[in-house]
Amino acid sequence: MSTTPAAGDDVVVLDGLVKRFGDTEVLTGIDLEVRRGEVVCVIGPSGSGKSTLLRCVNLLEQPSGGRVLVRGTDVTDPDCDIDAVRRHVGMVFQGFNLFPHLTVIENCTVAQRKVAKVGKAEAERRAQANLDRVGLGDRGGAYPAELSGGQQQRVAIARALSMEPDLMLFDEPTSALDPELVGDVLEVMRDLADEGMTMLVVTHEMAFARQVADRVVFMDGGVVVEEGPPSQVIGAPREARTRDFLDRVLNPTHER
Amino acid sequence: MTSSTTADARPTGLRGALRSPRRRGQVVRAVQYALLVAVVLVVALTADWGQIQRAFLDPEVAAAQFPSVLSVALLNTVTFTLLGFAFGLALGLVLALMRLSSVGPYRWLATGYIEFFRGLPALLVFLAIGTGVPLAFPGTFLNRYVTIMLALGLVGAAYIGETIRAGIQAVPRGQVEAARSLGMSQGRAMVTIVIPQAFRIILPPLTNELIMLTKDSSLAFLLGSTTAQQELAQFGRQALTQYRSLTPVLVAGACYLIITVPLGILVRRLEARTARSR
Numbered sequence: 415m416s417t418t419p420a421a422g423d424d425v426v427v428l429d430g431l432v433k434r435f436g437d438t439e440v441l442t443g444i445d446l447e448v449r450r451g452e453v454v455c456v457i458g459p460s461g462s463g464k465s466t467l468l469r470c471v472n473l474l475e476q477p478s479g480g481r482v483l484v485r486g487t488d489v490t491d492p493d494c495d496i497d498a499v500r501r502h503v504g505m506v507f508q509g510f511n512l513f514p515h516l517t518v519i520e521n522c523t524v525a526q527r528k529v530a531k532v533g534k535a536e537a538e539r540r541a542q543a544n545l546d547r548v549g550l551g552d553r554g555g556a557y558p559a560e561l562s563g564g565q566q567q568r569v570a571i572a573r574a575l576s577m578e579p580d581l582m583l584f585d586e587p588t589s590a591l592d593p594e595l596v597g598d599v600l601e602v603m604r605d606l607a608d609e610g611m612t613m614l615v616v617t618h619e620m621a622f623a624r625q626v627a628d629r630v631v632f633m634d635g636g637v638v639v640e641e642g643p644p645s646q647v648i649g650a651p652r653e654a655r656t657r658d659f660l661d662r663v664l665n666p667t668h669e670r
Numbered sequence: 671m672t673s674s675t676t677a678d679a680r681p682t683g684l685r686g687a688l689r690s691p692r693r694r695g696q697v698v699r700a701v702q703y704a705l706l707v708a709v710v711l712v713v714a715l716t717a718d719w720g721q722i723q724r725a726f727l728d729p730e731v732a733a734a735q736f737p738s739v740l741s742v743a744l745l746n747t748v749t750f751t752l753l754g755f756a757f758g759l760a761l762g763l764v765l766a767l768m769r770l771s772s773v774g775p776y777r778w779l780a781t782g783y784i785e786f787f788r789g790l791p792a793l794l795v796f797l798a799i800g801t802g803v804p805l806a807f808p809g810t811f812l813n814r815y816v817t818i819m820l821a822l823g824l825v826g827a828a829y830i831g832e833t834i835r836a837g838i839q840a841v842p843r844g845q846v847e848a849a850r851s852l853g854m855s856q857g858r859a860m861v862t863i864v865i866p867q868a869f870r871i872i873l874p875p876l877t878n879e880l881i882m883l884t885k886d887s888s889l890a891f892l893l894g895s896t897t898a899q900q901e902l903a904q905f906g907r908q909a910l911t912q913y914r915s916l917t918p919v920l921v922a923g924a925c926y927l928i929i930t931v932p933l934g935i936l937v938r939r940l941e942a943r944t945a946r947s948r
């Protein structure tokens with residue numbers, strides 16, 4: 415494991431990250447830092463490589479080139495204990511991916527018990543605290559299939575938080591939800607940001623990005639096209655490609 | 671169809687009736703019922719029922735089979751089946767994991783094993799283990815139970831292994847990704863997250879496998895046996911020669927059905943449950 419002292423307060427550093435699937439280069443040299451306590455939102459058209467970027471951070475995808483530092487650890491180093499790094503990096507998926515054979519509370523305790531070797535009582539206490547936090551403290555005994563999509567996604571957030579992560583990755587957490595259920599999930603994420611959690615969020619919710627993000631990154635075709643405070647990237651984009659994309663997202667019916 | 675008046679849409683007569691799919695369905699069903707009634711009548715009127723009863727269902731002979739048909743034969747059948755199933759399940763799980771391994775030789779070995787044992791009649795495997803092994807390794811003595819467990823399990827494992835592999839592959843990729851993202855190792859994710867879900871998916875085909883093994887356990891007759899070692903099929907065969915009546919065979923058959931029919935119903939229930947939860 416190599417640590418880089420220069421990383422300082424950066425929780426994530428992407429240094430010339432390249433990802434190829436076969437012959438197609440999906441990420442072509444991404445540079446990006448996320449500092450402690452920062453909320454960074456990644457926006458961009460479908461297929462631009464947002465999910466791939468996120469999945470390279472916790473090595474669900476193996477980078478083809480460049481370096482990925484998480485809390486100062488180079489996760490692309492073959493000697494890196496990736497399981498140890500992932501324990502401190504929570505991930506929330508578009509499709510929730512709750513464990514359907516376990517109850518809500520077991521979803522939140524299983525990794526604590528089996529991976530972090532936390533005692534049963536302590537694991538359940540932490541799980542309960544996080545379920546309370548996402549507003550589902552009374553649903554611990556339910557199975558995921560008994561919950562609505564919005565509730566499932568909040569359980570998924572509580573499950574990730576139960577490992578006490580330093581960094582949370584969100585991949586379009588509200589894209590699979592019915593519109594009326596989106597608000598509850600975004601509210602949980604907003605609270606999390608207010609409490610100082612470091613977050614890297616792929617989202618199409620422009621209002622959320624505007625309010626909550628410290629920085630917004632606009633990606634297209636595997637490169638970062640534009641990056642800056644939300645007021646600039648969303649409010650007054652400099653690049654034509656960013657303006658085009660925002661036009662389509664914010665005004666989908668092309669009304670004038 | 672030369673003229674296209676509105677009358678063509680509602681024709682009359684038999685040909686007209688057959689043109690409507692619903693009417694045609696009614697006629698087809700009526701023909702099927704008529705055929706069934708005709709067959710039942712012919713059988714009932716032509717058969718010599720007294721002779722049939724003496725051959726198949728002699729109450730005295732049937733009563734003479736109890737209690738040993740249950741306390742010996744059924745018990746042995748169940749014991750052999752469960753031994754074979756337990757061994758087959760354990761070996762099948764290993765085979766499934768080998769088939770999914772990233773190490774090539776493991777995959778080839780497992781594939782070779784599965785193709786080999788799926789392609790052979792179980793009868794040959796019984797002969798090979800029961801007779802061949804003592805011949806090939808003189809002095810080795812396999813316990814009768816061990817022999818049956820091996821023979822049934824080796825064949826069963828080939829089918830069970832393929833079933834388990836399909837079950838593991840039916841668990842969505844996102845499940846492993848979620849487990850790994852929480853810090854679980856590959857093996858831990860497999861044991862804690864994937865395999866429990868895979869077993870729910872494969873419970874119906876696995877129960878079918880148990881039904882097959884119940885019937886295959888009758889091959890134990892190849893090993894020869896004392897009266898106390900007889901399972902259902904052999905019990906029936908021996909009593910058949912003793913009483914000169916098919917009744918013992920019928921009793922033994924009924925005992926198989928006591929095991930297999932409830933299992934079959936269980937399979938359909940499990941399948942319905944799986945279908946609902948999707």
Ligand SMILES: Nc1ncnc2c1ncn2[C@@H]1O[C@H](COP(=O)(O)OP(=O)(O)O)[C@@H](O)[C@H]1O
Nearest residue numbers: 435436440458459460461462463464465466467
């Ligand atoms: N496992 C994979 N194999 C091959 N191509 C992939 C794979 N995953 C993603 N891609 C391709 O990479 C590109 C970027 O995908 P993705 O990161 O999912 O984009 P986004 O999340 O921005 O919609 C797409 O063209 C997609 O088809």
Ligand SMILES: [Mg+2]
Nearest residue numbers: 464465466586
């Ligand atoms: Mg995506």
